[in-house]
Amino acid sequence: MSKNSLFSKKNKSLLTDPLDDNNPVTVQVLGICSALAITVQLKPAVVMALSVIFVMCVANVVVSLMRNFIPSRIRIIVQLVVIASLVIIVDEVLKAYVYDVSKELSVFVGLIITNCIIMGRLEAFALANSPWESFLDGLGNAFGYGWILIAVAFFRELLGAGTLYGYPVLEKLGVYELGYENNGMMILPPMALVTVGVIIWIQRMRNQKLIETN
Amino acid sequence: MNVNKNSYTIGFACVMVVFVAALLASMSIQLTPLQDRNIELEKKQNILQSVGVIVDRDESEKYYSQFIKEELVIDNNGEILDGSAFDIDLGDELKKDIKNQKLPLYISMLEDSSECYIIPLRGKGLWGPIWGYIALKEDINTVFGAVFAHKSETPGLGAEINQSFFQEPFRDKLIFDENNEFVSITVKKGGATEGSMHEVDGISGGTITSDGVTDMIKERVSRYIPYLEQNKLVEIDSTIITNLISQLNE
Numbered sequence: 001m002s003k004n005s006l007f008s009k010k011n012k013s014l015l016t017d018p019l020d021d022n023n024p025v026t027v028q029v030l031g032i033c034s035a036l037a038i039t040v041q042l043k044p045a046v047v048m049a050l051s052v053i054f055v056m057c058v059a060n061v062v063v064s065l066m067r068n069f070i071p072s073r074i075r076i077i078v079q080l081v082v083i084a085s086l087v088i089i090v091d092e093v094l095k096a097y098v099y100d101v102s103k104e105l106s107v108f109v110g111l112i113i114t115n116c117i118i119m120g121r122l123e124a125f126a127l128a129n130s131p132w133e134s135f136l137d138g139l140g141n142a143f144g145y146g147w148i149l150i151a152v153a154f155f156r157e158l159l160g161a162g163t164l165y166g167y168p169v170l171e172k173l174g175v176y177e178l179g180y181e182n183n184g185m186m187i188l189p190p191m192a193l194v195t196v197g198v199i200i201w202i203q204r205m206r207n208q209k210l211i212e213t214n
Numbered sequence: 215m216n217v218n219k220n221s222y223t224i225g226f227a228c229v230m231v232v233f234v235a236a237l238l239a240s241m242s243i244q245l246t247p248l249q250d251r252n253i254e255l256e257k258k259q260n261i262l263q264s265v266g267v268i269v270d271r272d273e274s275e276k277y278y279s280q281f282i283k284e285e286l287v288i289d290n291n292g293e294i295l296d297g298s299a300f301d302i303d304l305g306d307e308l309k310k311d312i313k314n315q316k317l318p319l320y321i322s323m324l325e326d327s328s329e330c331y332i333i334p335l336r337g338k339g340l341w342g343p344i345w346g347y348i349a350l351k352e353d354i355n356t357v358f359g360a361v362f363a364h365k366s367e368t369p370g371l372g373a374e375i376n377q378s379f380f381q382e383p384f385r386d387k388l389i390f391d392e393n394n395e396f397v398s399i400t401v402k403k404g405g406a407t408e409g410s411m412h413e414v415d416g417i418s419g420g421t422i423t424s425d426g427v428t429d430m431i432k433e434r435v436s437r438y439i440p441y442l443e444q445n446k447l448v449e450i451d452s453t454i455i456t457n458l459i460s461q462l463n464e
Contacts, residue, residue, distance in 0.1 A: 040370030071223040078230065085234050092241055096248035099256070099271070161370070187370055187419055 006132065014136040018144035020207060024117045025148040026200045027210060031117040035149055036192040038108055042165045045153035047101060048108050049146030053139065055086050056118050060138035062086075063126040070127070079122040080113075087112050117145055152195045160186030257300075263361045264347035265322045265330050283329075284321040289313075292440035304336040305343065317437055322349070330358050333438055337430025340422040342366040344375065348431060350389070354442045357399065360384035362427060372423030383414040389435060396439060398432035401425065 005011075024030045038044045059082050063070070070078050091109045094102035102109075112118070121141050126134040157163055162170035162182045170176065185191050204210045216222065252271070259274040262281060269277045285299035290312050299318035307315045320332040329352050336345040346362035360381050367373040374380055384399060388411045391397045397412050401424040406413035416424035 038369060040368075044369050069217060069226070071217050071226050073218065073223055074227055077227070081230060081234055085238060088238055089241060092245050092249075095252065096245040099249075099252040184418055 011133060011136055014133060015140040015143075018137075018140040019147065020144075020203070021210070023144045023148065023203070024120070024141050025145055025196065026203055028117075028120075030120060031115050031145055032193075032196065034108070034111050034115055035145075035152060035196060036189045037111065039149060039153040039156050039192050039195075040160070040187055041157045041163075042150065042153045044108060045149045046165075048112075049142070049149050051090060051109065051112055052115065052118070052145055053142040054090065055083065055112050056121065056142040057135055057138040058086055059083050059118060060121060060126040060134040061131045063122045064129060064131040064134035067127050067129075075127065076119075076123070079119055082122070083118055084113050115145075117141060148196070148199060151199060152192055155195055156186045156192060159183050160191075260361050260363065261320055261322075261332055261334075261347055264332055264349040264359045265324060266359050281322050281324070282320050282332075283323040286319045286321065288317050288319055288438070288441045290315060290317070290437055290440065292442075292444050304334055304345065308336060312437065315437070317441075319438065319441070320347075328352050331438075331442065333435055335362075335430050335434045337426050337433065339364050339367045339375075339426045340372050340420075341368070344423065344426055344430060346375075346427075346430070348384070348435065350442070354445065355388050355390045357384050357387045357389065360431075364423070367423050368420070370419075371417065372420035374417050374420060375423055375427060380414075380417060387411055387414065396436060398428070398435060401428045 018024060022028070025032065025035055034048065038048050059079075062082050063079060066078070087109055090112075091102065094109075121138060125137045129137070154164070157165075158169065160183060162168060162176075170180065170182075217226075255271045255274050258278040259269060259271050262269055262274060262277055265281065267277055267281055287295045287297045287299050287302065289295055295316060297316060299320065302316055302318045304318070307317075318334050320334075322330045322332055324330060330349045331354065332347050332349045334345070334347055336343060338344065342365035344362060344364040344367065346360060348360045349358040350356065351358045362375040362381060364373060364375060367375065383406070387399050389396060389398055391412065400413045401416045402413045403416045403421050403424065405415050
């Protein structure tokens with residue numbers, strides 16, 4: 001395989017499509033559950049995004065390598081086993097070597113298994129494509145998921161707690177002295193849904209072809 | 215090769231299960247000692263934190279032996295039992311009947327050579343266990359410090375109990391009221407009453423976890439009162455005796 005074909009136009013679109021035109025969260029509306037649960041602060045959102053990137057890429061490649069050997073009747077189970085094993089491995093390694101990060105992640109690690117984006121990509125893409133393409137697809141979709149997560153967390157932490165990554169930005173800017181107050185609503189899950197909604201709205205304003213016509 | 219034959223499907227499933235089981239089991243065996251060590255160091259770090267000694271996890275071993283003078287195992291009647299307090303798993307103890315529970319207690323010697331009684335806590339949060347340590351000063355009434363941790367509370371809400379803004383207000387609160395009745399410390403939804411010595415602010419959106427902290431402190435600390443009362447009496451006795459002696463000498 002020449003280097004050209006490694007980053008052919010098709011392969012590039014595998015990586016970039018999920019960031020916008022085919023975003024798993026805002027277009028396919030998958031993975032909303034975790035997007036609500038862990039976007040109160042930036043830090044867990046970033047850690048979650050990184051973990052999903054890892055699990056999604058590896059799971060896609062592993063399933064793609066096995067695609068010709070997997071019996072179609074138990075393929076969903078096989079996919080689940082691959083994802084669950086990877087998640088357990090990640091969790092155990094984190095606990096042993098980077099204990100603080102593992103504490104930060106705590107419940108989210110388990111949530112990765114239930115993230116339907118991962119299984120969706122395995123089923124829809126990795127089962128039918130080569131490992132390299134699957135890797136790019138996994139990377140693209142994980143980034144597509146990750147940036148929405150981080151964008152939502154950015155606004156929720158900033159407006160809800162007045163901090164960014166734990167750093168008291170608004171306090172340093174002195175806006176509290178002008179009578180500003182944190183909006184406690186932003187901390188609560190419903191506002192995550194509203195924030196995702198606003199992102200979808202802005203995205204469709206910019207990208208008209210996403211608007212469905214009946 | 216026909217991958218959709220029944221025999222192949224069953225064979226594939228068997229091989230997969232055995233392979234994954236072996237992989238995960240060997241990983242777990244390899245990593246468990248490292249994980250246990252992290253947990254042990256963190257426990258020491260938390261105990262130290264409750265008496266205001268903030269150290270890195272890696273250094274907690276050294277400081278632990280320096281500051282923690284005594285580890286005791288007692289029972290609900292205040293009797294001292296045999297055994298190592300550090301190795302007691304409170305999660306297991308809590309499942310037992312209170313009469314059979316072993317209660318670990320740590321006594322620390324601070325830099326000003328005053329003693330602190332550190333009581334390990336464990337209770338229920340919203341999603342899972344919460345735990346912590348509360349350190350009482352020599353008067354067995356004033357809180358010297360408290361530290362809390364949790365397994366799976368909601369980030370940004372209940373999970374905030376491990377933050378210093380939540381833990382700091384416990385300092386200098388009293389667990390007994392003016393009539394010497396045990397009242398514990400309440401985490402109050404909507405904020406503590408101004409000037410109250412027995413209340414601290416709750417966490418907005420984390421009420422169930424906050425209530426869990428309240429219940430945990432009340433339940434756990436009350437178990438130690440028989441032992442602590444004994445010590446309190448001894449303390450008073452010794453001061454009376456020294457006073458008597460000094461009076462006699464005069």
